[in-house]
Amino acid sequence: MADTITFVDHAQPVLPPGEYVITTTQTITESPEPFPATRRFTVSADRFSLAAGRVTAVFPPDGSLGDHRNVLPHVMLDRPTLPWERSSGDDEQPPSGDVRPWLVLLLFTQSQRPDPKVVRLADLGAGPAYFPATPLEAHQSPEDQATVIDVPRGVLEEILPSAAELPYLAHLRRTEGAPDVAVVLGNRLPSADEPSTAHLVSVEGRYRADGFDLGPGGPDSLVRLVSLASWRFACVAENQNFAALVRDLAQHGSPLRLADSGNAAADGLLRQGQVPVRHTLRQGGSTVSWYRGPLTTGPVALSPLPATRSSDGLLRFHPDIGMFEAGYAAAWELGRLLALQSTDYATALYDWKRRRSQKRLRAALEPATGYPLDVPDIDDTLPDTVRTWLTGLAGLAGVPLMYLVPDERLLPVESIRFVSLDQQWIRHLLDGAFSIGRLTAADAELDRAGPPVDRATVVTGALIRSGVVSGYPGLVVEAFAEGHDGPLEEVGTIRLTPDIMLCLFAGTLNRLDVRQRPEAVHFAVELPAAGRFGKSLRNPDGESGPVLAPLPLGPGGRLPIGDLISGIAATLGVETLGSGDFARQMIETAERVTFLSS
Structure with a gap:
């Protein structure tokens, strides 16, 4: 946004509010009498109330x-x-x-x-x-x-x-x-x-x-x-004031993780941003498992996406401490639940998968019969409704705060946390959302490549909890990579609560600028x-x-x-x-x- 502002004394309307009369006269050479016409009109404007959004x-x-x-x-x-x-x-x-x-x-x-x-x-x-x-x-x-x-x-x-x-x-x-x-x-x-x-x-x-x-x-x-x-x-x-509130955040800046516990095995997970949470098992029992959301303290290596049909297949067990790690399983289950909640998306995805299966079946049958099937061609292009919804989900749109910050101690009042986005967590989230209509192992193999959604491979950002978020609604946050003057592309800015804001950018963040908009x-x-x-x-x-x-x-x-x-x-x-x-x-x-x- 440009920062050049010009101040002008005033701007008067061409026609102020009021009643107006227009009179015109037409004269025809062959007629001795002119033909006058009069029209009245009203120019209205706000007076006793302002229109919404004024x-x-x-x-x-x-x-x-x-x-x-x-x-x-x-x-x-x-x-x-x-x-x-x-x-x-x-x-x-x-x-x-x-x-x-x-x-x-x-x-x-x-x-x-x-x-x-x-x-x-x-x-x-x-x-x-x-x-x-x-x-x-x-x-x-x-x-x-x-x-x-x-x-x-x-x-x-x-x-x-x-x-x-x-x-x-x-x-x-x-x-x-x-x-x-x-x-x-x-x-x-x-x-x-x-x-x-x-x-x-x-x-x-x-x-x-x-x-x-x-x-x-x-x-x-x-x-x-x-x-x-x-x-x-x-x-x-x-x-x-604005500057003091933002500068104070630097005094409370630290990685998005809890303090060490003294147990070497547990401390290794804590340093990754994992936190212990209550976990209800599918069979009805309960335990305590490790959980980490998509926001991490550093980059996370990617691994091949398994053909998942149930979130239980993504649970990891740590035998040295006797606990499950449920982060990726929770991401997959959350994606599926959010997809089912969106009727338009779920319906469009299911219909597309049915067309995709029909087209693959036709492609398999035509060589076997030796001649083209006399049926219309099947369009298996991914609908815009599905692509748009998945793109928003990849930017964490609709993901509840508790999945992003599972423990309030991770983000105290008046603090800032620099984070990386765990792309493996995002892949499982999208795969869960993409699993609608996945019934058989063959369906899972078809979906194994994941949803065809373009997204940045490296995403970093900042998580801010401060009165400056609620007090200055027009806040502008820009990120810059090391050695580059131009800002990084914004992946998304999400206000999770009135005083918590998550800002994500494509690339590795080295510098973050927080400022007010020109209208502020x-x-x-x-x-x-x-x-x-x-x-x-x-x-x-x-x-x-x-x-x-x-x-x-x-x-x-x-x-x-x-x-x-x-x-x-x-x-x-x-x-x-x-x-x-x-x-x-x-x-x-x-x-x-x-x-x-x-």
Whole structure:
């Protein structure tokens, strides 16, 4: 993915929402009267709710715990024109020529957090909370619903941006090779002492010449806002930011194995990543056997695939310690069970095997009869349904976590494990899935070559268990081989649980880079002293530039956007700044942490 980002002030729609009339007149030379025609149409757009998927990303991530004290939250929207499709109510444009958006991102502390509720559009103005009369558009019904929050007037007076600040709190982000997105930026820093809740609200028509229309009443009177999206996050210790969380993984990096036990025979298996697990035998008895999943501490030699008709044939017995090794048997049985669970795959495979047998029988009969059989040719091409499903299984798609990490001690909290993929385990897994319809020894011999699935011969990767996996959903993990600049081909990235991720690559991994996606580039300030903030600026070439003199924070951690704009312009020696220029100065680039595999 390209990392080049362009910040654009705004993008207005060609036709704003509203009612339109088109009138055309046709004049015919032979007719004294013209022929007029009038057509009416409506341009609709999001207003009281957002369509599903309209919000593409938020920062800080929903539910994240990190050091967000100096971060200005933001939300990304998939339609580039969305923040400027309606009017905030103040038609006077700022000197920079920017357009004021109708969307505002408000940040509430836990003690201020409003309770969202759903009301009919007909009831927006009902109740004690103030909401100005708002005519509905042609495509809207009084029975339609909207999510609203009722906020004390005193709180809104403290956190709402002024009309002059609005243009700088929305911009267009253009990433090379990706669709344009609109970004709406908050104007308040999160509290370090309590959780924060962000609400993207509509301010359509709410700004007047003297500021936002708060309605009558005192500081405790309620003002109603339409909430279009919301999420929560919290600030914790200073070392809980992205870079610190990822670097801490290196302190808990070790092979995917348990510690030695003191028994030489058992320690040899433990060093291979084997763990003792409970094993129920087919006859009904129970014992303890060794098990290792597909993730190993190093490469594993391949051996010929046996003609297996039952997983019991893959059990290995270690007489020196009197225990079975059940890893390959479990892989074969798991593959068969997953195949039976997938009705489409199992049916398609069985039908294909029947056609394959019929074609082989025909090939054997034709020489014996001396003439071609008068039957249609049989197509024994492996169906795409079967090939696709097996390819996904080869990348461990659908394999339960307990088969990958059979003992929690293998992968403690906040740890990373560099692993190799045991191709012999994968072959047995695929063979089990391929065994549907395998009834006789002849069937097993036909299947002995294994399913014809292309896969890398050497696969390595990393298994990560960390809050950074859940806290940063857009995580990018890239692997590099020794002496090569280009990344290895990705075999698959699987989120096994909210905080466990497995990344596999074709080839031998030597270096692993963990970084945030470009859309995770966020906006932040420096906090040199209590109650003050500063910012390291950028020169036109993108390199580090002058440092803005510290400014006082407003009430409740609100940034004085007007003073900040003036300070940046004066420091850089420019007359005006657009919202794109402001965003470019406020960003913190996506961080990257590199691991070297030992």
